[in-house]
Amino acid sequence: MGIARLADVIKEEAAEAVNSFPLRQYRDRVIALDASIAIYQFRTAMPKLFNRNGENISHLQGLFYRTLHLLENGIKPVFVFDGRPPDLKQPLLARRAEAAGARRDAAESRRAENLPRPLKQDCETLLSYLGVPYVQAPAEAEATCAALVKSGKVWCTATEDMDALPFGSLRLIRHLSSKKNCEVEEISLPDILQKLGMTQEQFVDLYILLGCDYCGKIWRLGPKKALKLLQQHGTIEQVLQNIDPQKHPLPANWDLEGTRRLFLQPEVADPGRITLEWRDPDPEGLVRFLAHEKHMNESRVCQRLQRWQEAQSKPREAQPKQRVPREGRRQRKLGEFFPASKRARPPEVPGPRPSRKRQKLQVGTPGEAGSPDPGK
DNA sequence: TCTCTCACTCGAGACGTG
DNA sequence: CCACGTCC
DNA sequence: ACATCGAGTGAGAG
Numbered sequence: 001m002g003i004a005r006l007a008d009v010i011k012e013e014a015a016e017a018v019n020s021f022p023l024r025q026y027r028d029r030v031i032a033l034d035a036s037i038a039i040y041q042f043r044t045a046m047p048k049l050f051n052r053n054g055e056n057i058s059h060l061q062g063l064f065y066r067t068l069h070l071l072e073n074g075i076k077p078v079f080v081f082d083g084r085p086p087d088l089k090q091p092l093l094a095r096r097a098e099a100a101g102a103r104r105d106a107a108e109s110r111r112a113e114n115l116p117r118p119l120k121q122d123c124e125t126l127l128s129y130l131g132v133p134y135v136q137a138p139a140e141a142e143a144t145c146a147a148l149v150k151s152g153k154v155w156c157t158a159t160e161d162m163d164a165l166p167f168g169s170l171r172l173i174r175h176l177s178s179k180k181n182c183e184v185e186e187i188s189l190p191d192i193l194q195k196l197g198m199t200q201e202q203f204v205d206l207y208i209l210l211g212c213d214y215c216g217k218i219w220r221l222g223p224k225k226a227l228k229l230l231q232q233h234g235t236i237e238q239v240l241q242n243i244d245p246q247k248h249p250l251p252a253n254w255d256l257e258g259t260r261r262l263f264l265q266p267e268v269a270d271p272g273r274i275t276l277e278w279r280d281p282d283p284e285g286l287v288r289f290l291a292h293e294k295h296m297n298e299s300r301v302c303q304r305l306q307r308w309q310e311a312q313s314k315p316r317e318a319q320p321k322q323r324v325p326r327e328g329r330r331q332r333k334l335g336e337f338f339p340a341s342k343r344a345r346p347p348e349v350p351g352p353r354p355s356r357k358r359q360k361l362q363v364g365t366p367g368e369a370g371s372p373d374p375g376k
Numbered sequence: 377t378c379t380c381t382c383a384c385t386c387g388a389g390a391c392g393t394g
Numbered sequence: 395c396c397a398c399g400t401c402c
Numbered sequence: 403a404c405a406t407c408g409a410g411t412g413a414g415a416g
Contacts, residue, residue: 004408037406044406045388049402056403057402058389065390116403160408178390180395220415222381247416297402300391381415388407391401 003162005210005223010192013227017191023182027074029155030276031173032145035079035134036115037161039063039123051295059119060126060294067130068281068304069178072311076278078154079127079134080141081120086267088214088258122294129286131279135269143167143266151271156186165189166207166263168200197231204263205236214259216251281308 010017042062049058070077085093127134137144146167148154156171157164164172165187172187193203209226211217221229221243229239236256283305291298 004410007408040406042389044404047389047401051402055402061401062389069390220381224380295402300401304391379416381413383411383413385411386409389401392399394396394398 006162006165006207009206009210009223009227010187014192014195016195017188019186019188020183021186023073023075023176023184026155026173026184028076030076030078030153031070031176032078032080032135032148032154032157033176034082034141034145034157034159034161035123036082036141037159038066038079039115039119043119053295055294057294057296060122060290061296063123063126064130064286064290064296064301065304066178067127067132068308070176071130071132071281072308076276077132078148078276079123079132080144080148081134081136082115082141083136083138086139086214086262088255088262091253092213125289126286129289130281133276133278135274137269139267140167142169144268145169147266147268148271148274153271153274153276162207163213165192166204166212167266168263196227201260201264202230202234204260206230207263208256208259209236209239212259214262215254215256218248218250221248281305283309 039059039062042059043056046058046062048056049061051057067077124134135144135148140163142157142159142161142163145154145157145159146164146169149157149169149171156173157169158173158176160174162172168189170189172189174185174187176184189200193200196203196206198206206226208215209218209221209230210223226239229242230236233239233242240250286305287298287301290296291301
């Protein structure tokens, strides 16, 4: 909610903290993604895709395509799942549920976990077959993403949500999708703090004044004034002593300390106890799971996997100079994806299998030879 | 008059083809 | 390169 | 087996 405001403030007052880089610069970088947000977007924002059992599989399709796109660009993604929402967020969730209407007991039972159980399990299964690690956050996913960045295990957080910044994610990238453009917007937290002349604590205060999800905001105190007053007085308490309480009433049940603590000492997964490993995607497993079990269009799955494979076998695209030694890449042929039996295939598609020869997929080991650091 | 805030609406992903 | 229709 | 979230407008207050 207050996210747009923060984006505006940053663009206007700390434009130097925002840079655009081509996606290629993130080759070999570990990037944390908020899984719940992505999945929810796939599920809601899209023409819903139903398989023959009437199950909505938009999230699988979306996650499959998007993750392969990242892998093709040499990115090492790690997905972070939301845990239990903090108590301070309950009023907001309740309001949303109420606005949504009808069912409050359903909302009640759903409070513990954001995503329906089977939905999440499907995604975890898919990620496992893709060889991509995922992390279960105890609370807000953004908080754990930030902790992973701070620990150095992860290079940056990829999200459209600005929450990661007050949580302390040093780098935040946006617009990470497979658009033609391939330009990624990177926001540097240290640069923001330096340009605004603020500490992280003051930045959190700013975020609170802008109207974060965890507590109400002060009436008639928008981005411009909030920034100016905070820079002038240092803390929200000091700001409050310098504005007219009549004109700027505080919201009810305003837990300022609790909200600050939520950002500054959030409940996160311990990065020290997390090991991130990436394996090659398992094409056979993917076809089995997506096409046979979940009834995604089989030829589409295979086509996409094949494209991924071809991209693997010629990594020269990114760096024409540095050639990956041929020995470094082990190539192995896999059996046919399609089991010899054409059973599950209803004859509705007359000629869906044009080139049989290309159905053989090869698994290549992604070159460990990395490119030098991206910007700064 | 201009700036700022707030309430509202709308679009949203990835692919292949032409 | 873009606009458009399909994905199940 | 349900409803998200931010960017972009327009009205109104200070």
